[in-house]
Amino acid sequence: MAPERFHAFRLHRDAADGPVCGRFVELGVDDLSPGELLVRVAYTSINYKDALAAAGLNQIVRQYPRIGGIDLAGLVVQSGDPRFAPGDAVVVHGFGIGVDHDGGHAEYARVRADWALPLPAGLSLEEAGTLGVAGYTAALCVHWMEHNGLAPGGLPVVVTGASGGVASVAIDILAGRGYEVVAVSGKGDADGYLRALGAARVLAPDAAAGAGRALDKAQWAGAVDAVGGEMLAWLLRSAAPEAVVTSFGNAGGAELHTTVLPLILRGVRLIGINANSPMPLRQAVWARLASDYKPRHLARIAQQLPFAQLPEAMARMRERGTRGRMVVAL
Structure with a gap:
């Protein structure tokens, strides 16, 4: 009524x-x-x-x-x-x-x-409201990374802007699926929170992004990036061969200064994430949020x-x- x-x-x-x-x-x-x-x-x-x-x-x-x-x-x-x-x-x-x-x-x-x-069956209204567009964005990142070959057991997956809503859910999903997750956060008091979600290591941004060569040491099998700017450029040049990097944010800047070398010499895949997806994709990803992608620490x-x-x-x-x-x- x-x-x-x-x-x-x-x-x-x-x-x-x-x-x-x-x-x-x-x-x-x-x-x-x-x-x-x-x-x-x-x-x-x-x-x-x-x-x-x-x-x-x-x-x-x-x-x-x-x-x-x-x-x-x-x-x-x-x-x-x-x-x-x-x-x-x-x-x-x-x-x-x-x-x-x-x-x-x-x-x-x-x-x-x-x-x-x-x-979806398997989610309460409270869980769905907690996930919201941020949880969907995190699940969409994991969906496209795994669609492009990412699987547990290899090099770590790095998540930036780690204490934010999307990144928090992404860490929880990835850790629950057996990935080794490295969180990058500028909030000094977030270490315990991020480890409780499943992060194996927590890095400060100044220990991560920085000036480097066109290709740096290969460290990551995948990445979920909330920051953009220089952070995303660093993720690309430090990604391992055939790594999958997803980008959904620009908190660190909208410009991207990089080279094509990570793409053509290592086969790194950069995937943009737009959560305003067509309904069939939404239905598929939300169904996974209610099942095998469901976070353990909502x-x-x-x-x-x-x-x-x-x-x-x-x-x-x-x-x-x-x-x-x-x-x-x-």
């Missing part, structure tokens, strides 16, 4: 060049972006993209007012599509939600039916908080004061 009114954290910009202000408001269903499904949000999360959008940074959101939150897990309340019925549990991420379509930072969301993924990765603490948590994330997954329980 649809609510008469509900609460949402909505972003506003009163003038074209004015500041973005987020505030809790009371809305009705007709205030939401259009869609065939009305979903009662059970869990949403805070991603770095959400934190930037809430401060009006990087021109992520262009039309206001907007409800942020680029992922959500919840129950269908109303459906205008025969594929879904009230009570169905769904996961939604990407397709512009939280950016140019109202997203998950509200008690209710209205989305297109084509965007909704039925909750409770350790998740920091669950009430809705009222959303603005404070986004501010801390912008200041790099968080780790793992920030999950909002609605």
Whole structure:
């Protein structure tokens, strides 16, 4: 049954060049972006993209007012599509939600039916909400690395930006599948956390990326990179023959200064990861997140908080004061 009114954290910009202000408001269903499904949000999360959008940074959101939150897990309340019925549990991420379509930072969301993924058997709503788009991105990295020949038992797999949400889940998945994982993190207090997720070693960034030759000592069978920039260039030149390097972030810079030598002399494969995948790929990867890719330490990765603490948590994330997954329980 649809609510008469509900609460949402909505972003506003009163003038074209004015500041973005987020505030809790009371809305009705007709205030939401259009869609065939009305979903009662059970869990949403805070991603770095959400934190930037809430401060009006990087021109992520262009039309206001907007409800942020680029992922959500919840129950269908109303459906205008025969594929879904009230009570169905769904996961939604990407397709512009939280950016140019109202997203998950509200008690209710209205989305297109084509965007909704039925909750896979083997996952609870809480687990799916904790994984969210970050967990999917991590699983997508592992999926493409293994599709390109990566298998346990060889050289280590390195994960950068290791205390972040995507990287934390990636470490957990990889270690659970028998890989030796090396974590790279600039947070000095994260060593114990990363080892508890399964990292065999933890390196500081200054012990990893740095100026080098076109090819450095081959160290890695695979890599999951959240950083980009010079870190990604180092991963490429220190990757072993036939290694698979996945890239999904640019926290260290969007420019990539490298040579083709790792590609043509060692056969290193560089794979870009865009989590806004077609639905068939989403279904396949989410099915694995519910089975053989399912992380073992989600409770350790998740920091669950009430809705009222959303603005404070986004501010801390912008200041790099968080780790793992920030999950909002609605």
